[in-house]
Amino acid sequence: MSVEYDRIVKTTTWSPGPGCHGGCGAKLYVKGDKVVKVEGDECHPWNQGRGCSRLLAMTQFMYHKDRILYPLKRVGPRGDGRFERITWDEAYDTIEKKFNEIKQDYGANAVIFIQGTGRDIGGPMSIVAYNYGSANWSQLGLGGQACYGPRLGAMSAVQGDNAIADCSQFLEKRYDDPRYKIPKYIMIWAQDPTRGCPDGFYGNWIIDCVKRGSKLIVIDPRQNFLTSRAEHHVQLRPGTDGAVAMGMLNLIITHKWYDKEFVENWCSGFEELSDRVKEWTPEKVEAVTWVPKEILYEATKAYATSSPGCAIQWGLPIDQAPDGVHVAQAINDIWAITGNLDVPGGQVIARNGYHVSAYPFDNYQLADMFGDDFVEQVVQKRIGSEEYGWLRKWRCYIQPDVAVQQMLTQRPYPIRATWIQTANPVANAADQKLHYEALKAMDFNVVVDLFHNPTTMSVADIILPAATFAERTGFRSWFEPVQVIQPAVQVGECKNDWDIACEMAARFNPDFRRRFPNGFADYMNWRLEPAGETYQSLIDKGGWKWAEDPGELESKVPWLPYYRYKTGALRADGKPGFRTPSGKVELFSTQNADWGSTGATIVDPLPHYQEPAESELATPEVFKKYPLVMITGRRSPVFFHSEHRNIPWLRECDPWPDVEIHPSVARDLKVEEGEWVWVENDRGRIRRKVKINAGIHPKTVSCMHGWWLPETDGRSPNLFGAFDVGVNNLIPIGLQARTGYGGNGYKTTLVRLVKMGGSETGTPCNPPVGVWGK
Structure with a gap:
């Protein structure tokens, strides 16, 4: 081994860090108590040594000067950006007390548990939500629950x-x-x-x-x-x-x-x-x-x-x-x-493999863990279940378009608090300002994250610091093989999402602590039982296990x-x-x-076509005013959703919130590559930098989602520029299909471009020199 490193830890990536859904094998090179280099593991069956740019930039991510390393409590009004360090015990005690008060006054369903995507979070989120007693587990801000759910539901059907x-x-x-x-x-x-x-x-x-x-x-x-x-x-x-x-x-x-x-x-x-x-x-x-x-x-x-x-x-x-x-x-x-x-x-x-899953996925597994009575309560009280039969019969998420309205109206029952983990809804939700107002209306918001962002700065009351994959234990069972995540170092007082969830689950439900006295370690071994393995036995086997294969074609x-x-x-x-x-x-x-x-709507048993809510065919009067179809969600290889805008190596590769347009559109607008324009519709307008792309259709433009500007002021009203450059300010909410799944305007919203001029000329979001490596 090179004297440059003391040891190499082999593990499986599953965020935080790369941000993605994970599965790749990684080698963490450790010197003393610090990871100094990260590479792909050439022996791993998933990626076979390859690593993305986000993985290779892990050292900048882990040891960034702005990383949240300790629990924080808000002091002063929301939006002022003032927080003070507290202990984990004080954070846990505060959350437990406040959530129990809300349960006593309004019922457990008055708390919504909000997750984003990517990070290994479905298990932790469901564990803390259900042990608290809430049926309301959500991807709030994701219009139409439109992320893999519609495809999974269709394949099930x-x-x-x-x-x-x-x-x-x-x-x-x-x-x-x-x-x-x-x-x-x-x-x-x-x-x-x-x-x-x-x-x-x-x-x-x-x-x-x-x-x-x-x-x-x-x-x-x-x-x-x-x-x-x-x-x-x-x-x-x-x-x-x-x-x-x-x-x-x-x-x-x-x-x-x-x-x-x-x-x-x-x-x-x-x-x-x-x-x-x-x-x-x-x-x-x-x-x-x-x-x-x-x-x-x-x-x-x-x-x-x-x-x-x-x-x-x-x-x-x-x-x-x-x-x-x-x-x-x-x-x-x-x-x-x-x-x-x-x-x-x-x-x-x-x-x-071996039917191993990270958490109970269906009603039968839920009943095994929480009992039949609780499953019945979840089915009946889940937000949107009255309108949509799919929410009663299938996946455990609530309907997010319905949920944000309930947060604002407090009907049919109150929503008074949120737990936000792996999500940044103020920067990423469809109709960002609507969700901002809904979250401001809550009595108490807990955020678990690694960096300050528009959501932590605007609405968080308690912030808990999460660990990266390089700092935590875990397991991954997403098809094949069954594999484990093992830590290399500790950074600050950051904790594993799973450990945070299991501690709060045990506080809310003593039966959870009796069943899993060692918290996540016991829980993880329980979930691995069908494979005949434990966390340690998988480590001893090299980190993963393939299903036993008789080698037959059928x-x-x-x-x-x-x-x-x-x-x-x-x-x-x-x-x-x-x-x-x-x-x-x-x-x-x-x-x-x-x-x-079984719901208020009838779901067609056969496939059919539905025209977008806004289009030249459905709304010709809107199309006349806004003649370009805006596509959002284009992936950047250096970012994951709203993450990584503050990582120097990555931001250098993709420095600006841009709008891709066809050369003919640029000629008509009289703009050149790199100029700033307004992208606007009746919902608002945002600033974007022109990127000319002959490969895009002349009637469309493309805006990457998730943009905010960590180099700018994070305090209200700027909030890192989330409302200045975030494309989801232009995206409507409430266009979900009859199942409650699918729809919304992420790929079909109509817009126009307006050249900036006069006092608006210039680069409205130039980062200071040195912020990301220049």
């Missing part, structure tokens, strides 16, 4: 299981396993996976497959690295993914490009689906989506006639389409009727591919088929029909 593109990630020998076949085509729909690793998927696996022979079809309004290497680029109007999917289904069925044997034996509702998609001719699709009919035909033919053995990798814009669930349902139907489900190189059904192991529907491995009764009521892939979803009928 159609085939009973999650499925992802097969890049050999469920096989220990990966590409060398003789059962595996490289996808003939990978259709990348509404995602650029190389710029960020999505849920349970490492983006560069796409490149691995392309190097081995996979061809690409890319469906995206923008040109990018992958479109330049694609055989077909389907450049659609933002928000019209559903029409493209319906048109593809029309072509597949009309030309009999579907897998007849699979459809006849393993699908139900094919006739109803065929009738539904008849109207979606290539000509109609072209009129709605901007996609030339010839391109639609050739792309569909390439995928369908090369099947089985073709995969689809999809992204967040599917969820954020006007009715994300039904868009996802249509895409699910595409891979199903072409015979690409749970076959080598296709769409592999994805389950966690698998009888629930969490290993392939063809499990033939062997009975997918169903609790052991019979062949899928985990649906009928045992078949339900193209006509009985789940949607049943769940929709």
Whole structure:
């Protein structure tokens, strides 16, 4: 070992730090009590030594001068930015006392537990919320709960299981396993996976497959690295993914490009689906989506006639389409009727190894931990459950569009406090100012974070400092393999999100402490029991464990591919088929029909297309005033959502909140690269720096989300410029679909650009020299 380091700690990343959904292996080089370098672990099966820029900048993240290292209590009015250091005991005692007072006065549901995304937080958040007794666990500010939920719900409704593109990630020998076949085509729909690793998927696996022979079809309004290497680029109007999917289904069925044997034996509702998609001719699709009919035909033919053995990798814009669930349902139907489900190189059904999960995911697991009576209370009291049957029957989140209104109106019951962890809603929520007002109206707000940001500065009463992945224990069970996170150092008094949650859970519910006297350590070993492992035994094995694999093509192991529907491995009764009521892939979803009928809205059992709420077709009068479709959410490889704007190496790579525009738009506006413009609509206006991109459609502009300016004043009213540059100031709330999932205007809001002039000329958010490395 080099004398430059005392030791190397191998671990698994899962934020905080890189910010992403994690899974990569990392090597932490430690000198004394400090991490001095971070690299990818070449032995790790997930990333095989590769590391993103955020991982490589971990030392700047961990030891940043502005990192919050101790618990803080607000002194003075909210927004003044004045906090004093307190002990952990004082912080815990204050939170316990205040939350118990609120419970006594208003009931436990008067506290909303708010999480963002990325950080390993679903488990900790649910543990503290449910042991406190609140049904209200939320991704507040995420309009339509439009982040993976609509796709997961659609897959549950159609085939009973999650499925992802097969890049050999469920096989220990990966590409060398003789059962595996490289996808003939990978259709990348509404995602650029190389710029960020999505849920349970490492983006560069796409490149691995392309190097081995996979061809690409890319469906995206923008040109990018992958479109330049694609055989077909389907450049659609933002928000019209559903029409493209319906048109593809029309072509597949009309030309009999579907897998007849699979459809006849393993699908139900094919006739109803065929009738539904008849109207979606290539000509109609072209009129709605901007996609030339010839391109639609050739792309569909390439995928369908090369099947089985073709995969689809999809992204967040599917969820954020006007009715994300039904868009996802249509895409699910595409891979199903072409015979690409749970076959080598296709769409592999994805389950966690040994059924290990970080926290109770469904009502049965909740009942095991908290009892049947509590589950019934959660189902009945969850915000939005009265309006949406899906919220009673499926995932545990409340409906965020309904929740923010309840915070403001205090009806049908009061909301008086929040617990905010891994979230920055003042900078990131749709309709930022609405959420700012809602959070200001609360009696008490707890924030768990690593740095001050617009949310901590504006509404926090107590701030708890979180640890990075390099400072904490943990485990990760997201498909394969089961693996652990182990700490290398301690920084300040920062604590693991899990440890914070387990301590508060034990304070709120003595039964939790009796069941898990050693807190998270006991809880973690309990969750690892199905794998026959403990935290320490996994460390002794090298940090991870693959599922035991009999090596058969038709698998009888629930969490290993392939063809499990033939062997009975997918169903609790052991019979062949899928985990649906009928045992078949339900193209006509009985789940949607049943769940929709129990709520105030009716959910269509078949896929359909819904036009965006604002568009040249739906609102021509608005389009005349605001003639550009604004796409938000474009990923930067150096940021994760609203994180990392203060990290020098990363900010240098992507220094400004920009707006991408086509050269023709720049000419019409008489602006050049680097000039500042207003982006505006009836909801407000924000400042952005022009970035000219010939690869974007002339009728669209693209603004990255999550921007705030940590180099500026964090006190009210500036709040690090969150309302000056944040694109979500222009995004509406309340456009959720009939399921309560999907929708909102993240990709379809109409705007116009206005050149800045006069006293507004200049760079309104120049960081001081030296702030981020210049």
